[in-house]
Amino acid sequence: xxxxxxxxxxxxxxxxxxxxxxxxxxxxxxxxxxxxxxxxxxxxxxxxxxxxxxxxxxxxxxxxxxxxxxxxxxxxxxxxxxxxxxxxxxxxxxxxxxxxxxxxxxxxxxxxxxxxxxxxxxxxxxxxxxxxxxxxxxxxxxxxxxxxxxxxxxxxxxxxxxxxxxxxxxxxxxx
Ligand SMILES: CC(C)(COP(=O)(O)OP(=O)(O)OC[C@H]1O[C@@H](n2cnc3c(N)ncnc32)[C@H](O)[C@@H]1OP(=O)(O)O)[C@@H](O)C(=O)NCCC(=O)NCCS
Numbered sequence: 001x002x003x004x005x006x007x008x009x010x011x012x013x014x015x016x017x018x019x020x021x022x023x024x025x026x027x028x029x030x031x032x033x034x035x036x037x038x039x040x041x042x043x044x045x046x047x048x049x050x051x052x053x054x055x056x057x058x059x060x061x062x063x064x065x066x067x068x069x070x071x072x073x074x075x076x077x078x079x080x081x082x083x084x085x086x087x088x089x090x091x092x093x094x095x096x097x098x099x100x101x102x103x104x105x106x107x108x109x110x111x112x113x114x115x116x117x118x119x120x121x122x123x124x125x126x127x128x129x130x131x132x133x134x135x136x137x138x139x140x141x142x143x144x145x146x147x148x149x150x151x152x153x154x155x156x157x158x159x160x161x162x163x164x165x166x167x168x169x170x171x172x173x174x175x
Contacts, residue, residue, distance in 0.1 A: 004072070004103055006110055009062040014048040020064065020074045024093035030128055031093070033153045033160075057081060061114045065094070065103045072098035077111035079118060086164075087115040089125040092134070104137050112141070112165070121167055126160040128152055138163050 009017050025036035053060055058078050065073030075092040089111055094103045115123050127134045129149065146164035 003067065004098075004101075004106060005066045006063055006073075006106055007066070009051050009064050010053070011048050011051045013064070014044065014051055016064065016071055017051060017062070017074075018042070018047045020071045020093075021091065023095070024074060024091065027096065028093060030152070030158055031131060031134070032091070033126075035153070059118065061111060063107055063110055065098075065107060067098060071095075073103045073107055075107040075111060077114050077123075079115075079120065085121040087111065087118065087120050087123045089123060092125070104134075105141075108137070108141055112167070116167055123165040123167065124162065126150065126162045129159050129161050135161070135163075138165075141165060 022036060022040060025032060025034065025039060029035065049055075051062060053062075058080050059082075060079075061077040063073075063075050063077075064071055072095040073093065076090045077087045078090060079087050089108075092104065092107060094107075112123055123143075124146065125138065125143070127138060129135075143163040143165045145161055147162045149159040149161055152158040152160050
């Protein structure tokens with residue numbers, strides 16, 4: 001496997017985060033509830049405040065994957081409030097030239113490990129039903145369909161499947 005590094009983003013990374021997030025929205029518009037057009041207009045302060053982890057109500061883990069210093073992957077884990085025993089995964093994306101080499105798995109493993117450290121019971125996400133690669137990735141880690149299909153976003157015909165991982169039920173063939 002190539003030499004990928006996973007690290008947590010901080011406020012100083014706002015422009016790297018902006019670039020990566022906008023690339024993901026351009027590359028994979030059917031994978032996200034938000035859109036390039038919407039987030040392109042965000043100000044510098046909005047990007048930086050998303051990474052201001054000390055002043056958030058949520059507990060958040062914004063992860064970037066880098067290959068030789070070049071950003072190739074992004075994913076967030078968020079616990080929306082301390083009473084919520086579920087971590088939510090958002091913004092998962094790997095650059096097309098880095099796919100199929102385990103980066104998505106690595107990001108997922110890090111969020112699952114963080115969720116375990118927080119003593120949570122579940123990790124949840126929503127994946128577009130036609131996104132077979134992502135569905136297979138999540139199933140390989142023990143995620144199961146959880147509830148009815150929902151609209152990806154207003155005006156889209158695409159549907160997302162909520163999926164949930166019970167944290168004590170991680171697939172045994174993964175480490
Ligand atoms: C989904 C995505 C994040 C996966 O990233 P990745 O780095 O390519 O994933 P990995 O290399 O870790 O692959 C992990 C698993 O995904 C599944 N997978 C990957 N490529 C696949 C393919 N072409 N067909 C079927 N399953 C595939 C497999 O289960 C694979 O496990 P394996 O390595 O044992 O075969 C990436 O394809 C992506 O960014 N897609 C566009 C954005 C997106 O869909 N985000 C998810 C939003 S919910």
